[in-house]
Amino acid sequence: MxxxxxxxxxxxxxxxxxxxxxxxLSDFLRDDLRLTGTHVGCEHGVCGACTVLLDGDSVxxxxxxxxxxxxxxxxxxxxxxxxxxxxxxQESFRKHHALQCGFCTPGMxxxxxxxxxxxxxxxxxxxxxxxxxxxxxxxxxxxxxxxVREAAAARGNDKA
Amino acid sequence: MSGIATxxxxxxxxxxxxGARVQRREDPRLLTGRGTYVDDRKVDGAVHIAFCxxxxxxxxxxxxxxxxxRQAPGVLGVFTAGDIDAVARPIRATSNMPDYRATELEPLAxxxxxxxxxxxxxxxxxxxxxxxxxxxxxxxxxxxxxxxxDPEAALEDRALLHESAGTNVIAAREFxxxxxxxxxxxxxxxxxxxxxxxRKTPSAIENRSCLAEFEAGRQALTLHASTQVPGLLxxxxxxxxxLPGRRLRVVAPxxxxxxxxxxxxxxxxxxxxxxxxxxxxxxxxxxxxxEDLTATSQAFDEIVRARLALxxxxxxxxxxxxxxxxxxxxxxxxxxxxxxPVQVVSFLPGPYRxxxxxxxxxxxxxxxxxxxxxxxxxxxxxxFVMERLVDMAAKKxxxxxxxLRARNLVRDDEFPYKSGSGIVxxxxxxxxxxxxxxxxxxxxxxxxxxxxxxxxxRLVGIGIASYAELTGIGSRxxxxxxxxxxxxxxxxxxxxxxxxxxxxxxxxxxxxxGLETTLAQxxxxxxxxxxxxxxIIHGDSAAVAHSTGTYASRSTVLAGGAATLSAxxxxxxxxxxxxxxxxxxxxxxxxxxGVISVAGTDSSITLRELARAFYxxxxxxxxxxxxxxxxxxxxxxxxxxxxxxxxxxxxxVEVDPQTFGVTVRNYVVAEDCGRIVNPMIVDGxxxxxxxxxxxxxxxxxxxxxxxxxxxxxxxxxxVVPSAAEIPDMAVIHLxxxxxxxxxxYRGMGEGGTIGAPAAIANAVADALSGLDARVNELxxxxxxxxxxxxxxxxxxxxxxxxx
Ligand code: FES
Ligand code: FES
Numbered sequence: 001m002x003x004x005x006x007x008x009x010x011x012x013x014x015x016x017x018x019x020x021x022x023x024x025l026s027d028f029l030r031d032d033l034r035l036t037g038t039h040v041g042c043e044h045g046v047c048g049a050c051t052v053l054l055d056g057d058s059v060x061x062x063x064x065x066x067x068x069x070x071x072x073x074x075x076x077x078x079x080x081x082x083x084x085x086x087x088x089x090q091e092s093f094r095k096h097h098a099l100q101c102g103f104c105t106p107g108m109x110x111x112x113x114x115x116x117x118x119x120x121x122x123x124x125x126x127x128x129x130x131x132x133x134x135x136x137x138x139x140x141x142x143x144x145x146x147x148v149r150e151a152a153a154a155r156g157n158d159k160a
Numbered sequence: 161m162s163g164i165a166t167x168x169x170x171x172x173x174x175x176x177x178x179g180a181r182v183q184r185r186e187d188p189r190l191l192t193g194r195g196t197y198v199d200d201r202k203v204d205g206a207v208h209i210a211f212c213x214x215x216x217x218x219x220x221x222x223x224x225x226x227x228x229x230r231q232a233p234g235v236l237g238v239f240t241a242g243d244i245d246a247v248a249r250p251i252r253a254t255s256n257m258p259d260y261r262a263t264e265l266e267p268l269a270x271x272x273x274x275x276x277x278x279x280x281x282x283x284x285x286x287x288x289x290x291x292x293x294x295x296x297x298x299x300x301x302x303x304x305x306x307x308x309x310d311p312e313a314a315l316e317d318r319a320l321l322h323e324s325a326g327t328n329v330i331a332a333r334e335f336x337x338x339x340x341x342x343x344x345x346x347x348x349x350x351x352x353x354x355x356x357x358x359r360k361t362p363s364a365i366e367n368r369s370c371l372a373e374f375e376a377g378r379q380a381l382t383l384h385a386s387t388q389v390p391g392l393l394x395x396x397x398x399x400x401x402x403l404p405g406r407r408l409r410v411v412a413p414x415x416x417x418x419x420x421x422x423x424x425x426x427x428x429x430x431x432x433x434x435x436x437x438x439x440x441x442x443x444x445x446x447x448x449x450x451e452d453l454t455a456t457s458q459a460f461d462e463i464v465r466a467r468l469a470l471x472x473x474x475x476x477x478x479x480x481x482x483x484x485x486x487x488x489x490x491x492x493x494x495x496x497x498x499x500x501p502v503q504v505v506s507f508l509p510g511p512y513r514x515x516x517x518x519x520x521x522x523x524x525x526x527x528x529x530x531x532x533x534x535x536x537x538x539x540x541x542x543x544f545v546m547e548r549l550v551d552m553a554a555k556k557x558x559x560x561x562x563x564l565r566a567r568n569l570v571r572d573d574e575f576p577y578k579s580g581s582g583i584v585x586x587x588x589x590x591x592x593x594x595x596x597x598x599x600x601x602x603x604x605x606x607x608x609x610x611x612x613x614x615x616x617x618r619l620v621g622i623g624i625a626s627y628a629e630l631t632g633i634g635s636r637x638x639x640x641x642x643x644x645x646x647x648x649x650x651x652x653x654x655x656x657x658x659x660x661x662x663x664x665x666x667x668x669x670x671x672x673x674g675l676e677t678t679l680a681q682x683x684x685x686x687x688x689x690x691x692x693x694x695x696i697i698h699g700d701s702a703a704v705a706h707s708t709g710t711y712a713s714r715s716t717v718l719a720g721g722a723a724t725l726s727a728x729x730x731x732x733x734x735x736x737x738x739x740x741x742x743x744x745x746x747x748x749x750x751x752x753x754g755v756i757s758v759a760g761t762d763s764s765i766t767l768r769e770l771a772r773a774f775y776x777x778x779x780x781x782x783x784x785x786x787x788x789x790x791x792x793x794x795x796x797x798x799x800x801x802x803x804x805x806x807x808x809x810x811x812x813v814e815v816d817p818q819t820f821g822v823t824v825r826n827y828v829v830a831e832d833c834g835r836i837v838n839p840m841i842v843d844g845x846x847x848x849x850x851x852x853x854x855x856x857x858x859x860x861x862x863x864x865x866x867x868x869x870x871x872x873x874x875x876x877x878x879v880v881p882s883a884a885e886i887p888d889m890a891v892i893h894l895x896x897x898x899x900x901x902x903x904x905y906r907g908m909g910e911g912g913t914i915g916a917p918a919a920i921a922n923a924v925a926d927a928l929s930g931l932d933a934r935v936n937e938l939x940x941x942x943x944x945x946x947x948x949x950x951x952x953x954x955x956x957x958x959x960x961x962x963x
Contacts, residue, residue, distance in 0.1 A: 022289070031287075036200035037193015039416070041365040042449040046875035049365055077193035090191040094183055097840045100848060101672030102190030103197065103366040103416025124888070132884040135875070137365050137417050138672045140847030140912075141883040 006070040010035065011079030019066045025059075026050045028066035029076060037077040037106050041135070048134030051107040052076045058114035077106035080113070089113065089151045098147035100138035108134050112148050121152040177685040178903075181840045184677045185692075186670075195414040198369040198386045199446045206371065206442040207236055209432065210291035212281035212298045213455065214273035217527035217868025218308055218321065221272060221280065222301030229283055229297040234290035236439060238298065239282045241270035244434050248400045251425060253493040257642030259332040260498055261325040263525065265490045267427040267434070272305065274321055274489035275527045276870050277454030282431050284443065309868045311463065311486035311524045321489060321525045330491060331498035331523035333641070335505055335581045338516030343478035347469030351552040355545045356937045357917070359461040359486070359862035360855075362534045363880055366416020367447040368456060370429050372436035380407040381437065385429055388418040390699055391667050391707025392645070396425045396493065397433060405701075412699035412709070415671035419852070420533035421456050422671070423711040425493040450873045457532025458862055461486040462504055462541050468549040474559055474567045478516035479580060481508050481545070487523045487531040495640040497523045500531050502641050503538025509580035510546045511590045511628035511806050512568045517580025527868040533711060535852055536913040543627040544938060547918035551623070551925060561922070562598055565626055565808075569594060585628055585804045588906070589832040589894045594626055596892045597808040597830035606812060606826075614930075619815035620825075621927025625918035626808045631907025632717025632898075633802035639712050647708050648798055650715075652722035654683060654730050655792035658775040660754075660768030662687065662694045664723060667707020668715040669699035673845065673909060675715055678837040682720050682903070686727035687734075688751030689767060713805070713907025716837060721797030721902040729793035734767075737774050737789050740781045741765055803898040805906045807831035809850070809915035813923040820942035820949070822858055822924055827889035829915065834898040834906030842908060843891050849912020851886045856913065857920035859885070861939050931956065 003018040010033060017032060026043070029035045029052070041049035043062045050061040053075040081087035086094065089112055099105045108131065115121060115130040127148050128141070136144060189195050226238040244267045251265040269280045281298050285291035306319035314321075314328045321328055344350060370385040381403065387393055390410040398405045415422065428445050436443040447456070466481040485501025492499075505519030550568075554561040570577045575587040606622060613620040633639055635648030654664040664683045670676055680694040687694075697703045735749045735756065742749060742765065744758040751757075757764030765773075773780040774791055781789075812826035829846050836842050859879040863871040872878040897904025917938055924945070925935035931952035937944060 020289075027289075030200075031202065034202060035193070036197075036202075037195075039197070039366070040199075041367065041416075042875050044449060044874055044876070047365055047449075077191075081192060083188040083192050083194060086188065086191060093191055094187045097184070097844050099187060099190055100674065100844055101364070101366065101415065101417040102186065102195055103364075105190055106193050109191070128883040132882040135365060135880050135882060137363060137419065137852070137880065138848045139844060140849070140851035140889070141886050142847045142888055143844060145883060145888070 004067050006067055008069045008071065009073045011075060021065065021067050023066045024062055025064040025066050025069055026061035029061060035076055035078050039103055039106055041103065048111060049104050049107040051110040051134065053110055053114060058111050077109055080109060088154055092147040092151045096143045096147040096150065098139060098144040104134060104136040108136065108144060112151065116151060116155055121148065124149065177681045177691060178837050180838065182677055182681055182691055182838055184674045185680065186674060186676050197366055197414045197416055198371055198384050201371055201384055203373065203442045206444050207284050207286055207439065208288040208291045209435065209443060209445040210283045210288065210295035211279040212283065212295050212300065214269065214276055214278040214280055216273055216302045216304065217276050218305040219273055219302035220305060221269060222303055224281060225299045226281065229294040232294035232297055234286035235294045236284045239435065241266055241268045244268050244431060245270065247434050247437065248430050251430065251493045253491045253496045254644055255496045255498065255642035256644065257331065257333065257498060260496065260642065261330045263322045263325060263330060263491045265427065267430040275529055276868055277451065277529060279427055282435065284435060284439065288446070307867060308527050309864060309866060311484050311526055314524045314526050315484070315522065321527065328525045329522050330487065330525050331496065333502055333505070333521050335517065335519045337580050337582070340478045340480050340516045340518040343516040344467070344469045344480065347477050348472040349470045349553060349556055350467055351549050351556060352467030353934060353936045355464045355466065355548065357460050357462055357541050357544060358939060359458050360534060360860050361453055361456060361458045361862050361878065362419040362421035363878065364417030364419055364421055367449060367452045368422060368426065369446040370432050371442060371444040372432040373442040374436045374440065376440060378407065381433055382409045382411065383429065383433055384411050384413060386415050386422055387412045388415070388423045388669050388671055388711050389709030390669050390701045391709055392494065393425055393429065394701035400430060401433065410701045412669045415669070418671045419535045420459070420537065420711065423709065424457055424495060424532050449875060453873050453878050454870050455529055457492055458488060458529045459500060459531055459534030460541060460856060461531060462501060464504065464541065464545045466545050466549060468553060470553050474557055474564050476512055476514045476568050479509055479514055481505060481519045483519065483521040485521060485523045485531065486526050486528065488526060488528040490530045492530045492532040494643055494645050495533055496643060497531060499533060499640040500538050504542045506581050506583060507539045507542040507629065508546055510543065511570055511585065511626055513570055514580045519581060528864060535849060535910045539627060539629050539914040540853065540856060540917050543625055543914050543918045544921055547625040547922055548936065551922045555929065561624055562594070562603060565594055565624065566591065569626060583630060586898060586900045587896065588804045588806045589896045590626065590628065590806045592894050593806055593808040593830040593832055596894065597810045597828050600830065600890055600892055601810040601826065601828040619817060619927040621813050621923040621925065623811045623919045623922025623926055624808065625915045625922060627914050628804055628806040629911065629914060630802050631713035631805045632799050632901055632905065633712060633714060634799035636800045637802060647712065649796050650718035650722040651704055651706065651794060651796040652719065652726045653704065653792065653794040654687070654726045656734065656767060656771055658771050660766065660771040662689055663697060664694060665697040665703040666719045667704045668719045669709040671710065673710065673715065674841045675719070678716060678841060679719055679723055681837055682723045683727050686724050687731050689754040693754050713909045717799055717803065717901050717905045717907050718797055720837065720905050721799060722795055724902055725795035725797055726793045729795055733789050733793065734770060734791060737781055737785065737791065738765060738770050740785060741770065741773055797902060799901050801900060803834065803900040803906050805833055805908055805911060807911050807915055809919040811919040811923045813920060813927055815924065815927045815945065820945040822940060822945065824854060824887045824920065827887050829889060829912065830892040830894065831908065831911055832894040832896050832906065833908035834896065835904035836893055836895055839893065842893060845909050846891045846912045847889060849910060850889055850916045851881060853913040853916020854886060854920060855881045856938060857917040858939050861941065928952070
């Protein structure tokens with residue numbers, strides 16, 4: 001099958017690769033770049049586990065072709081904090097026990113990063129609405145909402 | 161905090177680490193995308209399988225044409241039943257339960273197919289894209305066979321799914337106690353209905369995945385699998401392939417949720433192993449969501465006819481039930497098809513005083529994915545049925561449903577109490593749970609508010625559900641009826657290595673429960689070290705001599721017990737070794753926070769120094785002592801019977817008369833999980849369980865049409881609730897320490913899912929109480945709710961809708 005050359009930035013590193021046009025961004029990240037933090041739970045755009053930021057907007061990497069990202073800048077969970085140096089959102093998730101099996105977590109985090117950048121998130125309803133495109137089977141969402149609520153409040157303090 | 165512990169003072173660990181909100185050690189890797197789930201394991205040379213699955217519910221397999229697929233790019237081979245049979249025995253779940261008929265499951269279907277989604281052909285190619293391309297080129301001819309899809313019709317055996325069984329009823333059982341017919345005949349009040357709960361699927365967000373690697377030199381096979389039961393798989397695969405266990409290792413690395421779906425042996429796991437040996441390449445299969453929704457074990461599919469008889473004062477006098485379990489096409493290994501439906505009749509009498517009970521159950525094979533364990537197993541259904549009957553009776557008696565429960569729940573002075581089905585409840589807070597849940601909910605106040613809302617024409621309802629379950633089951637009771645597998649013991653081995661590091665190995669397999677953290681808490685507290693000093697090994701069949709895994713709310717009780725016993729044994733030996741170094745009597749030596757010291761002095765050594773002295777500085781401890789002591793200890797714990805876990809859930813819902821949607825407004829759980837290891841984790845388990853229970857009550861349903869085609873093959877059609885549907889909830893822990901388990905722990909991983917469907921159903925029925933709507937089927941989807949309301953209004957002759 002024909003291949004197309006693409007060049008894109010992932011978490012600040014530039015990658016040049018030749019990919020089949022049908023290759024999903026999720027598979028490209030996981031298999032070609034070995035960035036396995038981005039998970040796939042449905043491959044049909046419902047569960048949100050595969051969420052990454054594409055030029056600052058959250059997208060489903062299972063519904064995005066790698067070739068569509070030529071010239072783009074991608075951010076995945078590996079681009080947040082690190083073990084021993086979690087970022088404040090990750091810390092808040094940890095503190096509130098907002099993850100159990102951790103499989104939905106990268107997608108939840110990337111969605112939350114997007115929400116925190118764009119919306120006031122002043123009510124729980126707004127947070128729940130914002131997270132409603134990401135399924136979690138373990139937590140019942142209660143603690144995820146708490147974690148995002150705290151991150152939203154801390155963000156306000158930073159700005160003040 | 162009530163709580164009596166029959167354990168002596170010495171058995172109650174020093175307060176501090178156990179019971180604390182210790183942050184999870186799993187989190188940093190999972191939060192940074194550095195976890196390792198099976199599909200994250202990328203090995204050189206790995207090839208991928210795509211399965212061609214049956215698109216018929218019941219058909220004879222004709223010609224299979226794979227010529228095109230074999231020629232397709234990157235294909236290594238196309239395999240059918242005969243290729244697998246040659247090296248693997250079929251899967252056969254046996255049981256010594258009378259009236260049980262084992263059904264054989266071939267890893268790839270042979271002769272005929274029995275459900276849509278059953279694997280028929282395995283195509284192996286260099287990667288998943290190419291494997292799926294080639295699978296699309298395979299064509300299979302099918303000759304249709306008569307439908308066996310409706311469980312009640314299938315009872316009549318007009319067409320058989322398994323000819324060798326001679327019937328579709330592959331398991332049957334009856335419990336009877338007291339004089340049900342006499343008590344029913346003499347009762348003042350009888351309530352009854354036909355209840356149905358529709359098929360669910362556990363839907364862990366990580367799909368199943370497995371990777372088999374065969375080392376030709378050692379002739380050894382390693383399977384990485386997204387499973388809850390690596391030990392159980394190791395033992396089963398050793399038999400299927402006739403390999404010695406020491407050359408067969410099953411590892412469950414990070415696992416993205418299980419909920420029972422990953423607690424059984426699957427055909428795909430056998431196929432990857434068989435083909436890895438045959439091809440000499442690592443072979444991987446990662447399920448997609450459609451495969452998961454069609455071919456992972458399903459659950460909760462029962463029809464229950466039940467009646468409850470009461471005295472005029474509300475005392476329960478008799479309960480009679482007939483259960484039909486739609487168990488799908490095969491008896492799942494190792495639990496068998498009897499697991500779920502038999503639990504329904506076992507637990508139907510609930511936490512109530514009730515001495516006349518008859519429960520009859522038949523498990524019927526139909527053309528659907530096999531029924532397997534799912535969070536709660538049987539108890540969500542038994543609780544739904546019993547709690548609906550209780551509310552129906554309360555209405556008939558014009559008694560508050562909370563009061564009716566209080567009159568019948570087993571009281572504190574009546575434990576141990578033998579239930580109508582023969583289960584013995586140990587001392588636990590049934591009445592306390594009810595009281596605490598109502599208090600926290602503000603029951604009286606909310607009833608007043610509800611009345612006001614009703615006056616405004618709003619459909620607001622309050623529902624209560626109380627239940628009890630057995631958890632932490634020991635060797636005396638089989639986790640599934642008559643199953644020839646030991647699920648009642650756990651062993652732990654704890655070792656202090658030459659650097660002073662502590663490693664504790666277990667047979668359980670944590671997949672979201674945070675057992676790396678909670679078991680480290682128990683080991684740290686019992687041994688006298690810091691939590692961060694303890695490494696927990698789990699999910700690896702090679703780490704222990706025998707293991708099964710994590711399921712049935714067992715791991716804290718069983719592995720916690722084994723951790724306690726082995727940590728105590730190790731502590732004793734470490735102190736004895738230290739006595740030579742500290743030149744003090746053992747009785748004067750204590751160990752805390754990884755420091756071993758002589759009480760009342762400043763003489764102390766660290767664990768690291770002890771280890772160095774023991775393993776390398778050979779002159780410091782006498783030879784005889786070094787030979788007789790070990791800085792390691794193993795112990796096995798068997799709770800024998802297990803223990804009781806009880807809870808009460810209270811829910812408030814509002815029904816929208818325009819959209820027929822149900823909104824859950826308020827949710828309270830009061831549960832008695834015994835001694836708590838980590839309250840943060842316990843809360844999380846309850847939240848997640850309740851969310852799944854709300855899904856079961858309102859949203860989730862596997863739908864088949866009459867021909868057995870599955871209509872819910874995506875997350876668009878199988879509706880898993882999101883953050884917008886699940887409310888905030890309050891959780892109250894009672895902590896009545898179990899008198900039956902070491903440490904006083906009770907299992908609690910499943911409870912949320914057991915109480916929620918019943919509480920929601922009762923709340924919806926209460927919201928519609930003016931209509932006398934029969935809330936007897938779950939999930940209560942908008943469509944069902946519309947019909948329910950329309951039918952009730954028509955009965956009353958006041959319908960808003962055309963007939
Ligand atoms: S994997 Fe992309 S939305 Fe589910
Ligand atoms: S933590 Fe398991 S799916 Fe969200």
